[in-house]
Amino acid sequence: MRVELLTVGDELLLGDTVNGNAAWLGRRLADHGVEVTRSVVVGDELDVIVEAVASALGRADAVITTGGLGPTYDDVTRDALAKAAGVGLVRDPALERRLRERAEASGRMLQPMAFRMAEVPEGAGLLRNSAGTAPGLRVELPGGIAYALPGVPFEMRTIMDEVVLPELAAIAGPPGVARRTLRTARVWESVLATRLAEVEAMDGVRLAYLPDPAEVKIRVTAAGPDAPGRLAAAEARVRELLGDVVYGVEDETLARVVHRLLVERSATVAAAESLTGGLISAELTAAPGSSETYAGGIVAYATEMKARLLGVPDALLAEHGAVHPDVAAAMAAGVRDRLGTTYGLSVTGVAGPEPQDGRPVGTVYIGLAGPEGTRTVVSPKLPVPGKGPEIRAVIQRMTVVHALELLRRALLGLDVAEWSEESRRDREEWG
């Protein structure tokens, strides 16, 4: 079954918002065996929407629209679907009643414009919205079916999950394609692609590489007879070829994997940050159940705070500045001792755009203090991604990934010697 997405909203064309809804829909539909063949964004223009709906249904079986179902004058999706169907808009008394009740319950005064949300194209089906006010709409048109959903993300997702996806999955039947996404960190996309060339050559198998700063997701797709069996064989071969470079699957972020490994070892971690400004802590706390493994963290942003809050020796900071392997080691031990956790994870470095303490942009030291006083410091060579203020955010993200990957490898007992070697050489060079 082929579906197109039509996102309505000037703000999307003007770049005020990124199209998160389309991404979510694409993924969810794919999971249910429904292929999204095109995704279009148009502005809040009645006749443009009418034309876009018609042309989508000229190519696909159904179109899913989001946006334009609100109460303001620029919300014209209802009107567009009525026009496309050649019918008028009628006031639905039950919807009107519900609008009034919800407004009363939340103590808000109902603005007159809100009653537009009680109008529906004549003959349209209503898609129940348990998370909000305006229902979605199902409108049958010459070329297929149009599903109209609110633009508010959690309302759209709720209606999709509760009403539309079950309906589409029933029409689509079992998927003839099987997919699985494997997650890797710290290895170049082209190196992965070269190593996995034989998997690309497997019958009905396709690999796609989705890079992020310091991470690459590999989407393995298998089609044809016994797609699930082909997928399993392809995945197994990828894992054989890549080994422990693969850290997780699907939405299993590094933080979730680290959380699981800590739980299995009844261990806890605390984070000492500088250039990452709180992002490592935020990443660790995003994993469900993180309160079991993450106790807290310290953001020692100013140099003197590394001494004041973490006990890094003043003499060390005075001699070498904040960006040095021994500073990372002291920060890691300091946060572990102060919070009483099993592990302390630290970062210090130069996010840019300017060098710091004589160290170039992209210089980063990551420290890990473990049980029995073990200390590890690694220094990934971060590729500086271009110029300008953006590089800071990219370097921060890469640092977060490298830090979590160091912890993961340490918990699994995997080798980090190559990493350590680079920081040892730096120590020799800089003293």
Next chain:
Amino acid sequence: MRVELLTVGDELLLGDTVNGNAAWLGRRLADHGVEVTRSVVVGDELDVIVEAVASALGRADAVITTGGLGPTYDDVTRDALAKAAGVGLVRDPALERRLRERAEASGRMLQPMAFRMAEVPEGAGLLRNSAGTAPGLRVELPGGIAYALPGVPFEMRTIMDEVVLPELAAIAGPPGVARRTLRTARVWESVLATRLAEVEAMDGVRLAYLPDPAEVKIRVTAAGPDAPGRLAAAEARVRELLGDVVYGVEDETLARVVHRLLVERSATVAAAESLTGGLISAELTAAPGSSETYAGGIVAYATEMKARLLGVPDALLAEHGAVHPDVAAAMAAGVRDRLGTTYGLSVTGVAGPEPQDGRPVGTVYIGLAGPEGTRTVVSPKLPVPGKGPEIRAVIQRMTVVHALELLRRALLGLDVAEWSEESRRDREEWG
């Protein structure tokens, strides 16, 4: 001048990635007086791309494609543009030489597949890529011009800023539309819209409301003769009607505004977090120059860490748990004292999805400790946005916004009594 965007990539249709490039392009083009009338996403399919380019140029003057210029077999944009132009692909010796040089310089082995990036449609213009390997392309077609850019964001942006935008701006001429985005926090979209109804009625003026958790951006657009003059009048009226509800313009985030206000007062701030897990610190450090005003922070995630790291009295935690106005006050004073800053900003609360310490999801206390021992605690009533694991991230975001807004209002000497009243009532109710 009318332009359409064509983003190429299966990963976008499958929802692996959100279309950040299209959002950036939409905004940048609008700033240069170029209207984006449609934005389409298609997969890595040669003939679909050919058709989509042709149909875009049937509606608009130019189409900007992103993606599909890499070295792997699914990168087919070059081939599609060659087919659309009715020409073949030719090897460019200068590009090939550059490819080899870059690979040598970064110590990487050049994979054979990489040479695809040295091929160009015959007769195409090359758009210099100072940030990466493959150049962009300019291809003249029957309906207009196709600009093909890499999908890697900073490469795409670099080529756009350096080559394409100047060219398009010169063709487009001065914009007939003027825009300005005003930023507000803590007021409902519908309340703002009702208050600003008279501005909507002004000649040639249009308002769009772009909501985020606890924030609403108001985009004011003016068209027609003297669009800039109309815009200035509309903006002035909005500011008169909303007063200090407007905290900034365009990309002036709350964190940047707070940073500026702290600099003006030669003041510094430290953050003590719990449910927000490091996000307030990350937000504050994202503002350029933040090292001048933000000294550091403490993420006291586990309840006992509030005592251990911030000096919150054990008895208080034992009696009331971590979610209480007095805990917020103690955390704020504790982080300010420990880091020696002018202000300490704290949050404690229940992000969900489960209640905590007998407090329902959405209960949040925000503390601010200031000079001369002043302490303020507010308790915004966060609307709980639906159900499920997503509400956690939304409540965290709303809490970050409320916390920064509290600091902003305090620095400006604005009233926070209404906020404080809610927490005083809670204290009476719960003891």
